[in-house]
Amino acid sequence: MQDRYPLAYKTYPYAKCADQEAEAPARHPVVVVGGGPVGMALALDLALKGTRVLVLDDHEGVGMGSRAICFAKRQLEILDRLGCGETVAQKGVVWNIGKVFHGEEKVYEFNLLPEDGHKFPAFINLQQPYFEKFVLDHVAALQAQGLPLEIRGKNRVDAIEQDAEGATLTVMTPDGPYQVAADYVVACDGASSPLRKMLGLGFEGEVFKDSFLIADVRMKADFPTERWFWFDPPSKAGASQLLHKQPDDVWRIDFQIGWDADRAEEMKEANIRKRVAQMIGDDVEFELVWSSIYTFQCRRMTQFQDGRVIFAGDAAHQVSPFGARGANSGLQDADNLAWKLQLVLEGKAPPALLASYDDERIHGAKENILNSTRATDFITPKSEVSRQFRDAVLTLSKDHDFARPFVNSGRLSVPCTYDGSALNTDDALPAGPPRTRPGAPCPDAPLDEGFLLGRLGRAKDAAFQLLALDAEVPEAFSAHGIDCEVIALSVAENDMLRERYLGGARSAVYLIRPDQHVAARFGSFDAAETTEALGRAIGKEL
Structure with a gap:
């Protein structure tokens, strides 16, 4: 359309x-x-x-x-x-909460950002x-x-x-x-x-034998600003359904319509409107804004x-x-x-x-691809045995916590941690939090003025930075022809910064890449160690 x-x-x-x-x-x-x-x-x-x-x-x-x-x-x-x-x-619609339903019953709920101290929401x-x-x-x-x-x-x-x-x-x-x-x-x-x-x-890869119809619909609705996913939805408008709120009173609806669906027929506006009305009710007025059909790949x-x-x-x-x-x-x-x-x-x-x-x-x-494939296998079972397993998980999830981690309506995107990268220096802060190990993206934290990520990666050239937390560091540091900005902070009254970057350590010095990922971390500053880590981080040992 x-x-x-x-x-x-x-x-x-x-x-x-x-x-x-x-x-x-x-x-x-x-x-x-x-x-x-x-x-x-x-x-x-x-x-x-x-x-x-x-x-x-x-x-x-x-x-x-x-x-x-x-x-x-x-x-x-x-x-x-x-x-x-x-x-x-x-401009975006903020959301952190997602809910998964099996038929009319809610079987699972998740919060993608349960902690405070971040400038931006989960999604x-x-x-x-x-x-x-x-x-x-x-x-x-x-x-x-x-x-x-x-x-x-x-x-x-x-x-x-x-x-x-x-x-x-x-x-x-x-x-x-x-x-x-x-x-x-x-x-x-x-x-x-x-x-x-x-x-x-x-x-190379896999094309999954199923089809999904997307409909962006402008309507006034009382649905909360959450991600709602239905397996076997009560409307019967699709084998599964996904509902998201967007700006300007527009809602994204995904319908699982099957591999054998006649795409030309499904894309006719009258048929799309019929499917949407089947979900939201015949008495709800809406405008069809955009639609498409896609296949999992x-x-x-x-x-x-x-x-x-x-x-x-x-x-x-x-x-x-x-x-x-x-x-x-x-x-x-x-x-x-x-x-x-x-x-x-x-x-x-x-x-x-x-x-x-x-x-x-x-x-x-x-x-x-691993996470996407797992979600696809759960949403579109390839065999009757797989379907029985999925339905058993959904049934158990209503009352039993152990089953809920198996529910998979699409594991949401998280930042990639480059474990094992040749650019990383071996972790020299064993008491430090795992979330800020070498290769990890820096988590945000509030400062007296603004947020930590507002200080990282802002240089006009491809500059590295040294983040020193309760550690003695020089005012400037250069090696391998690269000038590193030094940012010295105290965590004395900043529990979030301490939790996310110090853990059980008393002090720390982080070498931060221009993309806000950790290249190395140490308990204190050492010029030779930092020079070696910087050389590794710019590929001089590859």
Whole structure:
């Protein structure tokens, strides 16, 4: 059906550029292919660090359709580091609570953020067009101040050739083709990734034999702002149902309609309206805003880097929507890649550092695919025995705590911890909390003014930081050509900071990566140990 969101306008309309008239392909440090959430976040992050970035997109602005709606706390923190997290969060519908029903009975309830002391909630719901608009508005404001980021709409990449020094792209426009060269190309061009196909690279995994109908419905309703999921819903409008509230009185409803469903018939507006009315009642007035049908797919590339081309987001990996791991995982890709690419381009880190992007984000993709596959197997049992097990778990969960952890309507996205990464230094704070071990993302904590994450990862270049808690440290620290900002704090009257970063230790010094992940932690400052840890964190031992 036709998209009825009001945001499909030309944010970056096509305009002829000087590169199209150049005798030889103009060279750019980084070309990002794809202007969706992942590509734009990556481009913005690099540009804020001072790298000149070109974004090529075959559209001309904000995308069509709701698509991704659930954005997790970690992704809001990433956007906040880029300068637009608060704007996105303010528009979104905040939620922390989820409930699971079997028929009419509630069998399970969870709270995704049971502790205080965080700037952002566990999740917000926000239609993807709004998300894209706020990021692009932020980019436009910074471009007016000289941000080295150029976006070209109606610039479709049709071919790519690469060698040891870079890649050359053939780009089609309304005025015909031209070529651009790049030191590195980042493919953020979606699950069907034309660039991946041009390079003949595989996309391995599983397609699950079931279909789901999405309907975004504008209505006045008394449902709370929680995630509600039904197995065997009493409405019988689908084998399962999912309900989410979005801004502007819009509700997302997912119906499990089966593998053999006639998609053409199901997508007829009259049939969608009939199914929605069956769920919410014939007497409830509603407007159908957007709809789509999707199939569960859990797939990924075996490697995310091919020479000078690096893949991110859905171009590199794909999971089922239940769990909100698609866009959220893609934004973690961008967060992981930007600082590494920056250091390599500046000559401060060896190209081998980019291999750690492959390792760390494949680790993240495997984690997401595992959780997504488990959820899919529970929601869509593959055999009668599996169905009997699932129904037994749901029945027992009504009265027995032990069964509730087995209920799986989609484990929600959590930030990835890079355990085992070659960039980590062995933990030298054994009494420290496990949640802030090397490889982990830094949890937020309130300070006298603002929040901790508001102090981390904000430097314009790809800078590391030393976070010292009740520890003596120098005012500045430099090694391997990298200046580390030193942040010294006392935890004397900050129980949350102590709990999250000290645990049973009396003092601590953390080496923090530009993406707010812990690279190393020690009980006190030692220049030699810190120098060695920094060298490892920038790939000098890979």
